[in-house]
Amino acid sequence: MEDMTYWKEVWERKGRDTTKSLEVLDGYEDTTANVAEIAKNIIKELDIKETDRVLEVACGAGGLAQYIKCKEYVGVDYSSSLVKKHIELLNNSVLTGEANDLIFKDKTFDKVFCFGAFHYFPNQEYAKKAINEMKRVAKKAILIGDLPITSHREEHLLYNMNDFKDWKIIEGYYNPNRFNVVYNL
Template sequence: MEDMSYWKEVWERKGRSNTKCLEELDGYEDTTANVKEIARQITIELDIKETDKILEVACGAGGLAQYIKCGEYVGVDYSSTLVKKHIKLLNNSVLHGEANDLIFKDKSFDKVFCFGAFHYFPNQEYAKQAIAELKRIAKDAIFIGDLPVTSHREEHLLYDKKDFQDWNITDGYYNPCRFNVSLKLR
């Protein structure tokens, strides 16, 4: 899928809904995902400390953010309606932007993570650009989670573990057809 307009409309529509349920806004309503547990596992994997400055890319309405305890949290999402909803519901610092073109200076966050978004990217080139941006912005570590090997939707971009040979690879947190990767930068 070379065009993200389909997915952008899905997420803009979710952000316009009247619900305040963060799991529903962030697309977990029809899954077995335990968002609180996912946030706990990301916190462990990245060794997030209460003094860390954290960036979440593709943060949505804040389903994971509500459980991340850190010194400073910043989120970025390409859905303007979800950004507004996230700010309204959680009062976090959240910006509208694309994963492959982040506005932050080099090494401006201790740790950077993105969970449950890479399968919505339009192509592998966009994904590679996004990974380069995560590496550029993080000082200590990055985490990318929920990468699908197979999917029930043809619109989902798929990934192969062999493309992450230098990374720590773990099983998906709630879906056996997905995996996570993390990379220590120091």
């Protein structure tokens, strides 16, 4: 899918939902994902400390953010309705923006992560730009999670572990057809 219009409409609609359930707002309602466990794994893999500045790319309404305890948490998402909902529910610092064009200065954050969003990207070129942006703004480490090898939806962008040779590859946290990667700078 070369155009993100479909997915942007899906996530804008989600953000306008009246529910306060972060799992529903962030799209985990029809999965076996345990968001608290996923956050715990991300914290462990990135070694997030209370003194860290952390950026979450594609933060949604804050399903994972609610578990991240650090000096400064910042989120960015392309859905303005989810950004608004995230601020309303968690009062975090969250901005509307694209993963492939982050507005932050180089090396602004100690740790940067993106979980459960790369399969919504329009193509591999966009994904590569997003990875380069994450590397640019990170000081210490990056985690990209929930990368699908196969999917039940043809709209999902798929990934190959061989494309992440310089990264630590980790099994999917809840889906055996997905994997996670960590890059230490």
